Amino acid sequence: MTLEQLRRRLAAGENPEAEIISVEGMVYVVRVDADHMLTDGEAQSLRFRSAHAASKALGQAGLASAWLVHHSPYDEMVGRFDEALPRPEPLRTRMTFREV
Numbered sequence: 001m002t003l004e005q006l007r008r009r010l011a012a013g014e015n016p017e018a019e020i021i022s023v024e025g026m027v028y029v030v031r032v033d034a035d036h037m038l039t040d041g042e043a044q045s046l047r048f049r050s051a052h053a054a055s056k057a058l059g060q061a062g063l064a065s066a067w068l069v070h071h072s073p074y075d076e077m078v079g080r081f082d083e084a085l086p087r088p089e090p091l092r093t094r095m096t097f098r099e100v
Helices: 003-011 051-061
Strands: 018-024 027-032 065-070 091-096
Touching: 003 051, 018 051, 027 051, 051 065
Parallel strands: 018 065
Antiparallel strands: 018 027, 065 091
């Protein structure tokens, strides 16, 4: 899904759920309705350098809010699964924004 397709869905009255996902370092991608990645139209995921840059693009498209999702790095720690501990849930923070 491109930003233009998202903009059209919002203009048609739909209210898709969006997640701004921290991938690694300073890379953020956006997932819409749990099954569509925001792309550049060439099947490449749009990458943003900050959560603010992603939220600005979503706000300009007309979206009012999204979830900021940070996955825990502790699954990768040595011995984590040997301890039979449950998988840590990602940190989910609601972000609201307005069109800029």
